[in-house]
Amino acid sequence: MPQENMLYLGLAGIFYVSSAVMGFFSFFGIYVLVKHGQSRGLALLVSLLYASVFIASLEQARGLLGSLR
Amino acid sequence: MHRIFPSQQEYERIYLVVREHWAHLLLKFLIWVVFAALLVIVRRFGPPAIPALFAGTAGQVVELLLSLYQMFLVLSAFLIWVLYYLNIQVVTDMRIVDVDQVGLFSHTVSELHIENIEDVTSETNGLFGTIFNFGNVFVQTAGARERFEFDNVPNPAAIEKLLLDLYDKVPHEKRHD
Numbered sequence: 618m619p620q621e622n623m624l625y626l627g628l629a630g631i632f633y634v635s636s637a638v639m640g641f642f643s644f645f646g647i648y649v650l651v652k653h654g655q656s657r658g659l660a661l662l663v664s665l666l667y668a669s670v671f672i673a674s675l676e677q678a679r680g681l682l683g684s685l686r
Numbered sequence: 687m688h689r690i691f692p693s694q695q696e697y698e699r700i701y702l703v704v705r706e707h708w709a710h711l712l713l714k715f716l717i718w719v720v721f722a723a724l725l726v727i728v729r730r731f732g733p734p735a736i737p738a739l740f741a742g743t744a745g746q747v748v749e750l751l752l753s754l755y756q757m758f759l760v761l762s763a764f765l766i767w768v769l770y771y772l773n774i775q776v777v778t779d780m781r782i783v784d785v786d787q788v789g790l791f792s793h794t795v796s797e798l799h800i801e802n803i804e805d806v807t808s809e810t811n812g813l814f815g816t817i818f819n820f821g822n823v824f825v826q827t828a829g830a831r832e833r834f835e836f837d838n839v840p841n842p843a844a845i846e847k848l849l850l851d852l853y854d855k856v857p858h859e860k861r862h863d
Contacts, residue, residue: 624743628750635754639761645790646761650768653785653793655690655703667764674760678753685746 625685632682636675643671690776691783691795701848702777707820710838711770718766722759725752765790775836777848779855782825784834801860802828806849808842825849 647664654660690703729752733740739748772787779800786794803825810821821842825834839845853861 621743624747628747632750632754636757639757642765642790643761646765646768649772649787649790649793653772653787655774663764663767667760670760671757671764674753674757678750678757681746681750681753685743685750 628685629682632678636678639671640675643667690774691785693783693795693797694778695780699779700776701779701852702775702845704775704777704836704839704845705773706770706838707818707840709814709818709820711766713814714766714770715763718759718763721762725755725759728752775839777845777852779852782834782849784836796834798825798827798834800849800852801856803849803853804828806846806853808846810842823849 647668650660650664651657690700694700732748738744769787769789772785772793774785776783776785781800782798782803784794784796784798786792786796788794805826807824807826808821809824810816810819815821815838818840820838820840823836823839823842823845825836827834836842836845
């Protein structure tokens with residue numbers, strides 16, 4: 618296997634594993650916030666804000682990974 | 687009815703809902719800012735200092751790793767706020783409720799009836815605690831959980847006074863002393 622492919626696979630592995638772990642914690646954070654939060658409106662607002670920033674960062678990272686292919 | 691804690695009764699009067707003092711939260715965010723500053727420093731001063739690392743394929747790899755680090759920073763800021771928001775102490779005319787969110791997977795709600803209070807102590811420690819007037823309140827109990835703690839709450843002396851005033855209103859025959 619060419620060295621470039623190995624590098625790409627390694628980076629893709631790092632990207633997908635770390636995205637999955639961070640995505641899991643994000644999802645659970647939002648779930649816990651909405652479930653136990655005193656104000657559901659505030660919980661949803663913060664969750665939406667967070668999710669939009671997180672997804673934008675994820676998209677940016679995914680784009681960078683795509684450009685390495 | 688909007689409930690602050692699960693077992694709240696309709697006729698229950700809420701006297702106080704308290705969280706960690708904002709200065710304590712700020713301290714946590716200052717530590718976060720140090721890690722965020724690392725990202726800014728690397729992006730700002732990295733390319734002129736080590737051009738080979740930020741050019742071509744190596745540059746793309748570094749950018750990808752920095753993006754993952756950025757995602758981690760966003761997540762950690764969110765979790766710092768979630769844990770701050772979900773940890774509350776409530777004082778009502780009937781009881782003290784301590785809602786503890788330790789990490790994402792541990793949520794504990796402890797209650798102490800006012801008549802079970804044995805002793806209340808407040809303390810203010812350190813430079814920031816003294817300046818911003820935050821500290822701890824310890825409630826010694828006659829119940830199964832021996833000590834209730836309000837950690838890093840604003841105005842601990844006022845909370846101590848409130849608890850003692852509420853205890854004074856409990857009829858003598860109901861007290862556990």
